[in-house]
Amino acid sequence: MPEISSRSPLFAPIKIGAVEIANRFVRAATHEFMADASGGVADRLVLLMGDLAQGEVGLIITGHAYVRPDGIASPRQTAVYDDRFIPALARIPDAVHRTSARIFLQISHSGRQTKAKMIGGLPISPSAVFEPAFGLMPREMSAADVPDIREAFLQAARRARDAGFDGVQVHCAHGYLLSSFLSPHTNRRTDDWGGTTAKRARLAVEIVAGIKEICGRDFPVIAKLNSTDFLPGGLDLEESLEIAGLLEAAGLDALEISGGMTEAGRGSVWEGVRAEKDEGYFVDAAARFKKALRIPVAGLGGNRTLAHMEAIVREGRADLVSMSRPLVREPGLVRAFRLGQTAKSACISCNKCFNPRGLSCGDLRISRHIPNRTIL
């Protein structure tokens, strides 16, 4: 196969706010389970980020980093809740910026999708709605709690900027705290933070506007948003489009479209994407956002084949294409695409990369026949 960069729309640069991204490939946020016991960035996380950058991913988004101690979702997660984490966090952009790749920190609070044991108390939520997957009744936040959460996100973004990240992604998807504010299923408040769509979106909107204010207009703020919660009475596509409009008006620079919540059973990481027809399972939804917004939109979910991803961008259904699991298996996949070494990810979407001892491809671990290519 010949080298393809000159004729593929996937290798044309694009701007997210003031920042230029060299191509249309995004490494979707992927929890690496690679921090040290207290949430500090450890060597292997820096090495992985360097590998992704050498592998020519245009925009790398880190796994979700927690903005407050009570927002941790699982062990070995990266912390960003205190200035003491900044020097070690800075090692990530330092490694990535040896190439033309750009790196955003995903900032998150787990809300009610965590264990009481993990945070040493009851998880918080906009409303006391039982979480069946974790088997817990969360503590309903008081109105006074909400500005503290906003401040935690703002300070986390400021730390990311001070550490040298090129931008942040605010995690508004998958049932975590900001997602649970957006969802009518989990947000049943009747004060200023719930009720109407605008009130449920208010916290996310104020976080986006606040980050732009304290980090500067040129510091990109993007979001990951559910197109649907896959829950009766949860967030649906039409309401999510309305929320996206509010986020854009608040200064959002780009949007990545996902879906699902833990308790819905149908989460964001679908198993068994093998046939091309199953690829891009949130891309139809992304295309609706692309039509409605002016900012760049990233299409996500089971993207595996170069031709499929080219069609998404060529047809204007999304501006960028995101991948998570394929880049666990092959951090050098984008480079291999550019060089014409492969036309499809070898990822089989088995989800064995969820490894609490450190992100790694489960299929490669168990396979006797490791394909001899692009493993950096």
Ligand SMILES: Cc1cc2nc3c(=O)[nH]c(=O)nc-3n(C[C@H](O)[C@H](O)[C@H](O)COP(=O)(O)O)c2cc1C
């Ligand atoms: C191991 C693993 C960890 C993930 N961690 C995150 C995360 O920290 N933040 C997030 O927004 N999504 C996370 N995701 C979801 C991915 O970003 C992505 O939305 C999903 O895997 C679908 O894309 P894919 O088919 O290319 O894997 C994770 C997925 C996997 C497999």
